[in-house]
Structure formats: C-alpha cells, structure tokens
Amino acid sequence: MEPPSPSTRVRLKDVARAAGVSTITVSRAFSAPEQLHPQTRQRVLDAAQAMGYVARQRPTGEENRRPVIGVINPQLDNPFFHDLACAFSQQGEARRMDVLIMDSHDSAAQEEAAVDRLIACGVDGIILTVISADRRYRPPYFERLEKAGIAVILVDREVTAPHYGGVYIDNLDCGYQAGMWMREQPVERLLILSGPPDSLVTIGRVSGIREAMAGSRITLEVNYGDFSMTPAEQFLEKRLDQPPLPDALIGINNQITLGILAAYRRAGLPLPGQPGGPRLFCIDGIACAELLGMDMPSIRHDLKTMATQAMDLVEDALRSGSRRGSRQVVRGHLHLPGETA
Structure with missing residues (x-):
C-alpha cells in the first residue's frame, strides 16, 4: 500500500475523530502516555494504526499546543x-x-x-x-x-x-436560607418574584422558601415569570396598583431584583430598605450594591x-x-x- 500523499495524509484531528477523543488526547497518547488511562491510549493507538497515522518524532506546535x-x-x-x-x-x-x-x-x-x-x-x-x-x-x-x-x-x-x-x-438551600431569614422579620405579606414554573432553578428556590415558611403566619404570593429584569418590572408595576401591597419581597435572582427596584422607583414608592419601604431579599446578590447604598440581604455564590x-x-x-x-x-x-x- 502506497503511503498517503501530502494532500490525503492522516492528521491528528482525523485520528481524534475516529477514536472519539479530543486532539490533545491523541497527542498525549504519543508524547505523554502516562497521563492517559491505558484503555483510552490503546483506543487511540488502534485508530492511528488502522488509519496509517504516524506521529512525528519531534514535537511540533500542534502536539505542544x-x-x-x-x-x-x-x-x-x-x-x-x-x-x-x-x-x-x-x-x-x-x-x-x-x-x-x-x-x-x-x-x-x-x-x-x-x-x-x-x-x-x-x-x-x-x-x-x-x-x-x-x-x-x-x-x-x-x-x-x-x-x-x-x-x-x-x-x-x-x-x-x-x-x-x-x-x-444548591437552589433548594438558596431558597431555604432566604425563607428562614424572612421568617424572622416582622412581615405579614411576602411576594416572591420567580422565573418560569418548569425551571429547575425556580422549583428549587421556591420550594426552599416554602419549606422555610411552613407553619409561619406570613402570607405567600408567588409570581412565575422570567429570569430577566423587564418582565419582573412590568408585572410589579401592575401589582403595586392592587392593595394590599406586600411588605416584603424576594427576588429569585439578581435581574428580577433589579426589576423590583425599578418598579418601586417608577411608582414613586419608598424603595426597599428605605423608611416606609418593604423588606427585600435577593438571591444571587447584586454586584456592588453596597456602594450604591442598596446593600441588602442576599445569597452569594463562590x-x-x-x-x-x-x-x-x-x-x-x-x-x-x-x-x-x-x-x-x-x-x-x-x-x-x-x-x-
């Protein structure tokens, strides 16, 4: 069998595709075999042999990339x-x-x-x-x-x-921590602004809040919407025209919480945290909120x-x-x- 011409020569990525691995894995099979699982290396070597691939003897840019x-x-x-x-x-x-x-x-x-x-x-x-x-x-x-x-x-x-x-x-734990903090506050009506009802994030966080609130006298209201700012703001603008108003809110993520703040400002009502304003908890936290005078209880992630x-x-x-x-x-x-x- 004649060796492949330069235009048809088997390349590193061809072997990777045939073996079902990445190009770096093929490279390591020849240059650093000790870094691979023996079965993975053998699969690469078998594919290379079947395709007629010959590893270059001196390291090049592709192998060392x-x-x-x-x-x-x-x-x-x-x-x-x-x-x-x-x-x-x-x-x-x-x-x-x-x-x-x-x-x-x-x-x-x-x-x-x-x-x-x-x-x-x-x-x-x-x-x-x-x-x-x-x-x-x-x-x-x-x-x-x-x-x-x-x-x-x-x-x-x-x-x-x-x-x-x-x-x-851990979305369930996020909601539980938020709910336990809110449960200790002097509030009666809690509004949760959440994402889509079929979202695992929503399900976990809302379930955690409900679990923490079990047995409390706080009335829960949940709005299922979207994870972005504008839909939360639009919903809350309408909700603020319908008494009784909530005396506490939980934004299920940072974008929803920004929508809450925007709706209160647009309505001309005291902002959360200000005298006369509701309590507000933000899951995910808002970056640098404390620098803007809006430091609030939140769940932050590492x-x-x-x-x-x-x-x-x-x-x-x-x-x-x-x-x-x-x-x-x-x-x-x-x-x-x-x-x-």
Whole structure:
C-alpha cells in the first residue's frame, strides 16, 4: 500500500475523530502516555494504526499546543455570568489552557451557532450554561459534540443530555436560607418574584422558601415569570396598583431584583430598605450594591470555586477520555448588610 500523499495524509484531528477523543488526547497518547488511562491510549493507538497515522518524532506546535476550552454563557451582561466567565479565564491561565468566552444572548439560535463555531475551532472541551433551566431542554448540537469527541461540562443549569459532569448551585438551600431569614422579620405579606414554573432553578428556590415558611403566619404570593429584569418590572408595576401591597419581597435572582427596584422607583414608592419601604431579599446578590447604598440581604455564590470545579472536570475528561464526571453542588452563603464578604 502506497503511503498517503501530502494532500490525503492522516492528521491528528482525523485520528481524534475516529477514536472519539479530543486532539490533545491523541497527542498525549504519543508524547505523554502516562497521563492517559491505558484503555483510552490503546483506543487511540488502534485508530492511528488502522488509519496509517504516524506521529512525528519531534514535537511540533500542534502536539505542544495548549488545550483550548470554550465557555458559552447565556447572558454576559448579567454580572453573575460575567464574573463567572472572568473566573474561567483566570483558571485557564493558571492551568496553561486557552479559554474562549462566547455569549449566546439567551437565544437558542445563537447558542447553537456558538457551539458550531467552537467545534469548527477544534476546541478540546466546552463549559456550557444552556439558555434554558428546563431539565428536558436538549438541542441537537449535543449529538454533534458527542460525535466530535468534545468533552462538555455543564454549569448552573442541568439538562438530560450527553455530558462529562456538571457544577450546580444548591437552589433548594438558596431558597431555604432566604425563607428562614424572612421568617424572622416582622412581615405579614411576602411576594416572591420567580422565573418560569418548569425551571429547575425556580422549583428549587421556591420550594426552599416554602419549606422555610411552613407553619409561619406570613402570607405567600408567588409570581412565575422570567429570569430577566423587564418582565419582573412590568408585572410589579401592575401589582403595586392592587392593595394590599406586600411588605416584603424576594427576588429569585439578581435581574428580577433589579426589576423590583425599578418598579418601586417608577411608582414613586419608598424603595426597599428605605423608611416606609418593604423588606427585600435577593438571591444571587447584586454586584456592588453596597456602594450604591442598596446593600441588602442576599445569597452569594463562590464563583471561583464553581470555576475551579468545572475546570477540574474538564481536565479529568481530557485526561481519561471517559464520562465519569461527577455532579458537584455548590452551596451559597447568606450575606447580610454591613458584611464585607
């Protein structure tokens, strides 16, 4: 059999595709075999032999390149996801990995386009926060990622699609902490502004609040809407025309809480925390709120820990080539006004 011509020579990425692994895994099979699981390395070697691939004897740029990880966020203008993206970037530098940050703008079409661009770039792994918090959400690009052998790590939102592990917030605990704080306050009517009713985030946080409120005399009212600011503001503008008004509110995330503040300001009513205003609790927290004189009780999350755990899962997936990634849960902590951390 004649050796392949330069135009048809088998490349590193061809072997990776055939073996169902990343290009960096193929490279390590020849340059650093001790870093791979023996079964993974043998699968690569078998594919390489069948295709006639010959590893170059001297290291070149392709074999020595840094692993490339794509990060797709649903809303980079949301401080939560912006800060999380910064944490991923810092983790990448510390681990000598290149990190590409992309924004899906809460659009299914742009999310799919971002995935396809990262596949075309030949990334080794993708850290993904999908646009939907519905566990049943499963866009077709997951099959393309699986076929390309790209390790997918889910963050914040969990779906039943092929992936190598995930890092999630303990939403039930977030709601429970918020509810327990509110239960100790002198309030009678609590309004919860939440996200979609079928969202796992909504279900967890609202369930936690209800659990904490069990047996109390506080009247609960829940509005199911959207996780963004404008719908919350629009709903609350109408609700503030219908007495009796709530004397306490919980915003299920930071964007909803901003909508609450905007609605009260537009209505000309005392803002939460001001004399005559309602009590307000924000799950997720609002970045730098204390600098604006709006420090409020909230649940804050250790984004550095979330980024570290997600990158650990990526590295494990690239090293082992297996789907043994775990489901890791991060617990938020209660922040009270006046605290510095």
